Amino acid sequence: MPAEGKLEGAEALALSGVRKSFRGVEILRDLSLSVREGEVYTLLGSSGSGKSVTLKVAIGLIRPDAGEVRVFGRPVSRLSEHDLVEVRKLFGMVFQGAALFDSMTVFENVAYPLREHLDLPETELRDRVEACLAAVGLPGAGALMPAELSGGMRKRIGVARAIALEPRIVLYDEPTTGLDPGNSLRIGRLILELRDRLGVASAVVTHDLALCEQVSDRVGLLHRGRLAVEGDRGLLRHSEHPAVRAFLTGEEGGRDGGGVPGRAVAREAE
Amino acid sequence: MREGGGVAVARPGVVARLGGAVLAAAEAAGDFALLAFSALRAVARPRFPAREVLVQLEAVGVRSLPIVGVTALFTGMVLALQTAFALGRFGARPYVGSIVGLALVRELGPVLTALMVAGRVGAGIAAELGSMRVTEQVDAIRAMGADPVQKLVLPRVLATTAMLPLLTVGADVLGILGGLVVSDLQYGIAPGFYLQTILRTVEVGDFLSGVAKTVVFGWIIAMVGCSTGLRTTGGTVGVGRSTTRAVVVSSIAVLVADFFVTKLLLVL
Numbered sequence: 001m002p003a004e005g006k007l008e009g010a011e012a013l014a015l016s017g018v019r020k021s022f023r024g025v026e027i028l029r030d031l032s033l034s035v036r037e038g039e040v041y042t043l044l045g046s047s048g049s050g051k052s053v054t055l056k057v058a059i060g061l062i063r064p065d066a067g068e069v070r071v072f073g074r075p076v077s078r079l080s081e082h083d084l085v086e087v088r089k090l091f092g093m094v095f096q097g098a099a100l101f102d103s104m105t106v107f108e109n110v111a112y113p114l115r116e117h118l119d120l121p122e123t124e125l126r127d128r129v130e131a132c133l134a135a136v137g138l139p140g141a142g143a144l145m146p147a148e149l150s151g152g153m154r155k156r157i158g159v160a161r162a163i164a165l166e167p168r169i170v171l172y173d174e175p176t177t178g179l180d181p182g183n184s185l186r187i188g189r190l191i192l193e194l195r196d197r198l199g200v201a202s203a204v205v206t207h208d209l210a211l212c213e214q215v216s217d218r219v220g221l222l223h224r225g226r227l228a229v230e231g232d233r234g235l236l237r238h239s240e241h242p243a244v245r246a247f248l249t250g251e252e253g254g255r256d257g258g259g260v261p262g263r264a265v266a267r268e269a270e
Numbered sequence: 271m272r273e274g275g276g277v278a279v280a281r282p283g284v285v286a287r288l289g290g291a292v293l294a295a296a297e298a299a300g301d302f303a304l305l306a307f308s309a310l311r312a313v314a315r316p317r318f319p320a321r322e323v324l325v326q327l328e329a330v331g332v333r334s335l336p337i338v339g340v341t342a343l344f345t346g347m348v349l350a351l352q353t354a355f356a357l358g359r360f361g362a363r364p365y366v367g368s369i370v371g372l373a374l375v376r377e378l379g380p381v382l383t384a385l386m387v388a389g390r391v392g393a394g395i396a397a398e399l400g401s402m403r404v405t406e407q408v409d410a411i412r413a414m415g416a417d418p419v420q421k422l423v424l425p426r427v428l429a430t431t432a433m434l435p436l437l438t439v440g441a442d443v444l445g446i447l448g449g450l451v452v453s454d455l456q457y458g459i460a461p462g463f464y465l466q467t468i469l470r471t472v473e474v475g476d477f478l479s480g481v482a483k484t485v486v487f488g489w490i491i492a493m494v495g496c497s498t499g500l501r502t503t504g505g506t507v508g509v510g511r512s513t514t515r516a517v518v519v520s521s522i523a524v525l526v527a528d529f530f531v532t533k534l535l536l537v538l
Contacts, residue, residue, distance in 0.1 A: 061409050061413060084415075086415075088412075088415040091413065093410070093414075097405055097406060099405055099406040099407045099410040101402075101410075102402075102407070113415070113416075116317070116415060161414075
């Protein structure tokens with residue numbers, strides 16, 4: 001079921017010629033890609049290939065060494081931290097480990113962006129948080145602490161928090177890593193639901209092939225810091241591109257990018 | 271070791287390692303200064319985190335009372351023992367209160383309180399912010415368009431800077447009380463006389479100079495804790511490293527600052 005007319009959406013997020021090194025190790029070298037409104041773009045890549053860094057560059061948590069990030073056509077990579085606030089309000093980000101605030105209840109976690117940016121009366125705030133929790137299938141979970149949640153629930157609360165401000169772009173950093181198949185499918189359905197209901201542009205970073213097949217309108221493969229191939233969700237099944245083979249089999253000749261060392265360095269240096 | 275390629279990496283010489291250490295220290299100092307500056311600016315930012323400040327005032331102040339109290343009490347007691355023992359040689363034992371009072375109020379109260387708080391609060395701040403850092407909670411704050419300095423650093427710095435002087439006043443009182451008990455029970459110095467000697471020797475200026483120092487100490491402890499916490503890398507191991515570093519650095523910084531601040535206060 002290829003995307004019917006979804007590719008017509010306007011460009012929401014674009015990276016062009018992005019480069020980023022950590023301590024002399026080049027993680028992204030000349031990466032260009034774009035995500036349109038109303039589509040789910042899945043960026044695949046092996047561990048350490050720079051997928052998470054790509055998302056963090058997109059939302060301005062990491063500044064690129066070179067290249068440009070555009071959000072709805074507006075260049076943002078040179079903005080100050082202060083000016084980035086307005087840009088970030090357009091984003092929701094689901095972190096790999098959910099990154100819920102341990103010291104706060106689920107309710108306060110989801111309410112966090114609302115309290116930060118809107119002056120809502122408490123009743124309205126309550127309604128909006130409850131609506132977000134219902135959207136991820138966890139109504140009434142507000143009183144729980146993050147430590148009381150299972151891995152799957154944490155991720156879903158992470159999604160609830162990411163959509164609280166009604167963002168126009170949602171970034172998912174390995175949304176299914178560490179989840180069982182049932183929970184992974186549920187997260188996949190959630191991603192599609194948010195696309196259809198809110199019409200958001202979604203960028204999913206993962207190495208979960210099942211998720212990729214389930215949600216993608218378009219797929220890109222990150223290899224050695226560049227976008228090696230791009231196509232529809234069947235890309236991996238059909239492509240004979242060496243980067244695709246390398247990603248699927250773990251075998252490649254003369255490796256210099258990718259691999260675990262890159263990740264270690266990136267984590268260390270961020 | 272992590273730098274680029276080349277021969278130097280294979281076998282880092284003494285000079286290279288020394289240089290690396292100096293660069294790392296300079297980087298840490300630079301980060302610290304930048305953080306201190308942003309924390310200062312965050313005071314005036316809209317959406318002042320009043321609630322978080324209250325939470326921290328309780329965490330830093332109220333919950334440090336027991337550890338600070340016990341420390342002060344026993345310090346006062348042992349100080350009375352030692353002072354009385356030493357004064358006995360000059361036949362001046364009854365004046366134990368004067369020396370205990372002065373020593374506690376001018377020096378031991380402030381510094382010991384600061385060291386205990388550095389151990390308890392400084393470590394706590396570094397561990398909490400360090401864990402938040404490695405679990406991407408700090409990134410999450412930024413991703414939601416909020417400022418980690420305003421949300422995390424400012425409340426902790428304000429609370430610690432405000433609470434340390436108050437804790438010190440409590441420590442002064444308890445220390446003097448400990449001295450009183452030992453003087454009375456061990457040496458039969460009447461409590462009334464003990465307190466009189468203190469009131470006659472210790473001036474308001476002594477007391478104030480002791481308390482004033484702790485404003486600086488409190489700022490140091492919280493800033494070092496926040497700065498090391500936010501610089502944490504390397505998962506749970508890194509959190510442990512940051513915690514240790516925060517306690518070591520802030521304790522030493524308190525002792526060094528104590529000398530210079532005291533010198534400054536004596537000149538003024």
